Amino acid sequence: MGRKVTLATCSLNQWALDFEGNLERILKSVEIAKTKGAKYRLGPELEICGYGCADHYYESDTLLHSFEVLRKLLESPVTQDIICDVGMPIMHHNVRYNCRVIFLNRKVLLIRPKMTLANVGVHRELRWFSPWNQTRQVEEYFLPRMIQEVTGQETVPFGDCVLSTKDTCIGSEVCEELWSPNSPHINMSLDGVEIFTNGSASHHELRKANQRVNLVTSATTKCGGIYLYANQRGCDGDRVYYDGCAMIGINGDTVAQGAQFSLEDVEVITATLDLEDVRSYRGEECHPHLATGLKPCHRVKVDFSLSSSGDIFLPTHEPIDWSYHTAEEEISLGPACWLWDYLRRSGQAGFLLPLSGGVDSSSTACIVYSMCVQICRAVDVGNSQVLADVRRVVGDEAYSPKDPKELCGRIFTTCYMSSENSSTDTRNRAQELASQIGSSHLSINIDLAVKGILGIFSAVTGMFPKFRVNGGSHRENLALQNVQARVRMVLAYLFAQLCLWARGKPGGLLVLGSAILTGYFTKYDCSSADINPIGGVSKTDLKSFLSYCVDKYQLTALRGILAAPPTAELEPLTDGQVSQTDEADMGMTYSELSVIGRLRKISKCGPFSMFCKLIHMWRDALSPAEVAEKVKRFFRMYSINRHKMTTVTPSYHAEVYSPDDNRFDLRPFLYNTRWSWQFRAIDGQVPTTEKAPGLDALQKP
Template identity: 85%
Template sequence: MGRKVTLATCSLNQWSLDFEGNLDRILKSVEIAKTQGAKYRLGPELEICGYGCADHFYESDTLLHSFQVLRMLLESPITQDIICDVGMPVMHHNVRYNCRVLFLNRKILLIRPKMLMANHGNYRELRWFSPWNQLRKVEEYFLPRMIQEVTGQETVPFGDCVLSTKDTCIGTEMCAELWNPRSPHIQLGLDGVEIFTNSSASHHELRKADQRVNLVKSATTKSGGIYLYANQRGCDGDRVYYDGCAMVAINGDIVAQGAQFSLNDVEVITATVDLEDVRSYRGELCQPHMESEPKPCHRVKVDFSLSTDDDIYLPAHQPITWLFHTPEEEISLGPACWLWDYLRRSGQAGFLLPLSGGVDSSSTACIVNSMCVLLCQAIEDNNSQVLEDVRRVVGEQSYYPQSPRDLCGHIFTTCYMASENSSSDTCNRAKDLSNQIGSTHININIDIAVKGILGIFSAVTGRWPQFQANGGSQRENLALQNIQARVRMLLAYLFAQLSLWARGKPGGLLVLGSANVDESLTGYFTKYDCSSADINPIGGISKTDLKSFLLYCVEHFQLTALRGILAAPPTAELEPLTDGQVSQTDEADMGMTYSELSVIGRLRKISKCGPFSMFCKLIHMWKDALSPTEVAQKVKHFFRMYSINRHKMTTVTPSYHAESYSPDDNRFDLRPFLYNTRWTWQFRCIDNQVSQMAVNAPKQ
């Protein structure tokens, strides 16, 4: 009958500039798609070179190697008899574009450049690419000689065009174009395009997946049609994690769903859909608008059919309900997959974590535990790539993990760094958690190192600083806290480099950080302390979400040691104990609670509030708990802390991006690091508003 088509979309764990690995994964995805009966295969954005090449896009090498890979794809017998849609950078008339290249049987059909660029948050596409802003315009693109030798073509269509097969019409969107108010699928649909494709590099954030799914469903609810969504997977060598979620939708329903978090480097999703369902849907809803569409698409015709004449026996995919992860599950899965990508590609033999027995470092430990659970499950599911990578990391070619706990003992070292200011409670909590997850645990006392450094200072100056509790000044007190924190960083790196050597094993360890997003925002950490690490899986996650995550770990992983960690007040343990008990707490030091910090962080970054507009919002949000004067004090205190400590963010450990209010410097959060910390004008506006509110307040 020629009405049902089988289409394939995929999630690939591509890696910037890994041209050989990227090629292998593309070919494997095409092979799987053909095995499953697909006649069209869609891949993620810039899959040939990797999305995160950044300033490497300026290099002619990146363009050259991309075309070399394209030539190998064109020549491969695997890519024959299926329309392949791949992503790569292309230079046209000396302008660099982010493009889709569609080819079939050693012929390039068309090149479609991206029209609407992602240029906010983590994205800087306009730094490297220009948008194709000529609606419905198509030009000739002169192919490089290496491609002409394979295809026999001198030029191919380049621009805003669609592909017309013998049985349907296919149009392209690219990533941000779906999110844009001028999404191309609207006009494409009104001009009769039946299949929309979206090649994406969309990163994970907590609670974001539903936005993506709703946009895809909405795109086909309004004007009908079939929508294929492909996405990058993995860390791609950067702070963000691309979380897959490949999908196929038709007329507002999802009919095929890929995994959001997975250790599979290649995942192919196929769906068989009925073109007549699109035509019936549009006949009722869209026909009056379609016939008046003023700008027809430029159609590139190809003598090829996606359907067959005997498809009456082919069942079509039915609507499914998308299964979303809870935020706690997302924290367990996303950073764990990101850590594994980083570890297996870094050439290191595992992780080392300074484990303090508090919520933050325990959360990092639980994410490593979750990673080990995922790895063991993947190996149990016969993922040969994961087993090969695990054996390479642990340095044993015959190793087979018996359990997540066994694997954790091979690749994860935790250390408790005690001082005279540490309590036995935190030491025991760290030990109990390490026992339950199976890490190799070390107890280290840093007092000798601290006293040695202070001895050097005393020998030079003739002075020995004291804590405030012992009669010292605030400056002495802060310096004594900082030296403990910095000694811990030095020891963490020393043990990361040599602890395996001391045990007669090869390799080194990556140091993991454990500063949460709220502490980074206020600068509540010592510059170059043990928050300084190689990577930090929780640097974009709030304290509130981390506590919920640990509760999830208690139930899901049976880590009962976390109950005592959650019950204890957060503390840095850098000041002397009082009667053997902790006297210093994080929230008292910061002058606000972690829940208050989360609200302030979202207002600062997402709502783009300065001091005065933040005060104006908070007097309503916190009116039941705080007076306008108290709100003003909180706001002014936060901005003083933020501006005084802003310089610390220039050296903060690269962190997994999980929150839209992340203060990640010079990437996601572009702000100066030298401020007038008095905020004279802004704070005066707040004070004037408080005074006016006091005058206008109703008399009791």
């Protein structure tokens, strides 16, 4: 009697609406799985159309083309003699569902709709799909004629059901259902399901991988069983990066781990496991009395075995320790892979970055350099897809990248845009970093353009604005700073379009941004760009990342950049030295701003509740009155500047506290900036707090 099963799961770099490419990658994964002896292949969530189709899910075309791909899969000889589990959208009774379709040998076995939808943060699944909330209920689904012609079936089971083979029972979860407090695997295990599958589209966030792994291992620790986890990989057309991490576990142990970050479009991992190990584990650990009163799973029977009678000598996979990346490694790898997908799929010839010599733009430059490192490594190990893509990007069919610095010079242009207010130190820091990473570096002086624009204003109005240090008003001072910043944006796009033309080369460049989620930000300045790889990363993490790059890539220029005070350099120098700093202009440090921002976004604090938390968090440094002033200043500036968030460059999503734009953070952009009621509540609390018992615990030392 057979008892050992070989199972396959995968990470696929699918692209929204790229039906042809998605089909090719699915077929390749099935082919690899069969080569490795697998009898069951699990793929990512909505892999046929790509997860990030967004409002394209409303279009009948998306449903039609998904079924056309499914037909190709059913007809392909590659998918024969292996159970294939794919993800696609399906309409049933005029309702759209996010579904798993399981088929074998040109027959659809069952369709399992997702029951718990992701609808927080970057997810909007309830906008496009409905959850299947009929637990343990199954209906007949009438297949489209194009599928009936292949399968000979008119209807198939649709609903909350499981697959029963001759030797085991398999049940599906879909992404968010694993994170639910009432995950389906619990009741399925109590009803004897031995293999759980999860086709997911889980995006990367810093320090998130351990949560995912813990959920999988805890599922089989509690219930016993085998767990297969598949995931999307790459940038499928939006700000998120799906980070793979396909895995297979059994009885609380991980036995196979896929890469978290990789330029491989198709990665398949397999494991051979003993079903008797599940049964033995459950014999001691499970609690059959908990199943009392539960309605049994609807079982769809199939005349097929995952095991074979002669598998006694087949070795099984042993437990492994999961290997996690540090946060600094995640910043180095995740945004770099995201940038590569964006570049190769955009049809452009490289990137252009305004490099100021500060932490933010230097971090973006280091991520591009890390991307070049990953490309060279992928080519070195024989990744033909990466080689073909890089040849197309550089416009040279004979090119083979060997050195990241040389590749960087071909696809990355940096430019230092100086003005009369720029210091020699920042110019030198930018030049030194560009030299160390190998970018094609330009030095551009913007004074002529700034004077020309101000000349137009003067000719029309007869007025000429002055900086504050020269006797000008606050309005004049701010306008003179902003015109410099916005001229840089115009020049960045001009050079991105034409600098390759000036060198006699084809193509254009994507403009990279470097504004971070808490920082110094001018609307339509050089932070306006095509994409921004660091927009969702905190200043604290960026500094740690640059320190990591000093050691990892020997970029010693970063030491001076880390040591320098952050400054926009938009006001006149004093004796040749910078007199303006970002933190002084903002009225708080980046560290304080990060804490305040997290309280507002993650902890959902308004002004008063934030004040109540911060008087304790900052009691060793600030008095209640000083805390109140910082909170009120933040909310004034937040509401004054909220309109800027409607124009923020699409940024790599790195944290729950991520780009505060109106696509991700659904708050108004026109506020009453006085916050009269809220600030009165804070002001009324300050004297009470200062007179409260334990006053000395809340006072500034």
